[in-house]
Amino acid sequence: MARLESRLAALVVGTVMSTAVHALPVTLTKLTGVTGGVPAATAVYRAELGAIGIMEILSLSIRDVSGGFGGAAGQFSGFDLDAAILSNVFCASAACAAGLSGLPVFDYLPSGTIFNAGAQRPPFDAKLFGSDASGTEVDDIVATLGIFDGNATTVIPGADGFISLGDFGQVIFNLVSPVSSAGLFLYIGEVGDNGEVAGSAIDVSDRAATIPEPSALALVAMALSCCSWMRLRSQARGGRRDRNRRNTAPAMCMDPATVLNPRPILSTTRFEYRATSKE
Ligand SMILES: [Ca+2]
Ligand SMILES: [Ca+2]
Secondary structure, eight states: OHHHHHHHHHHHHHHHHHHHTTEEEOOOEEOBSOBOSSSOOEEEEEEEOTTSSOSEEEEEEEEEOSSSOSBOSGGGBBOEEEEEEEESSOOSBHHHHHTOOOOTTOOOSTTTEEEEOOBOOSSOOSSOTTBOTTSSSBOHHHHOTTSOOOBOOOOTTTOBSOEEOBBTOEEEEEEEEEEEOTTOEEEEEEETOSSTGGGEEEEEESSOOOOOOHHHHHHHHHHHHHHHHHHHHHHHTTTOOOHHHHTTOOTTSSOHHHHHOOEEOTTSOOEEOOOOTTO
16 A cells, blocks of 8 residues: 555656756846836846756746735735746847847737736735736736736726736746747846845746646545555554455545546656646
């Protein structure tokens, strides 16, 4: 049984690592001046991606880790993202970055983004600013994440052109095609210029981001729970054998390969879980 638990634990770790092992953090440089809409207070940061050790970029992630101090309150909690673009043009000023077209490798709609809404600070609103009606997807009609146009205000009407991630929230961009990191620059805009980039984690990856399938993870949890229960029962009996009862073990206590119905990757023994096509 310990062997089965080890296999299950390995599967869980493998699931997490499969989306994290090729992601690397980037170092950002703040550009001079600010840009944005009215009022304009978007600070722009640049990362040079050619030297980070990834040949091709397929996804990038911006995650608020400011500890609950980024942005304002309510629907404006956390990192306020105005725009994220990739370009082969070097810019030293926010105005220069705002004038770039950016490479056409982003899909800012829900089909190309994963939005993990963070927490709000009171007073609470129905959803975070710049997310859709459900609060679970990017509303790019509001956020316009390809344009540095955020109105740096929390007054409504007035606020526009950005999305607030919430405390410890995250947005992930899956690019529509791989882009070479050679001579490539990432530009990110933070509305308000109040230090949220310093309190964030920004990673790029040569893999598309995926969401672990909830049902699969639930099955793993159930299987692990089942095995723990069987071990406790076995210990309680002082190691006595009870073949009849062992044969009636719950159906979940089977080989994890059967439980999870994984899709093996060609010529390897790894397991892959098909993500919901949210990204
Ligand atoms: Ca924008
Ligand atoms: Ca801000």
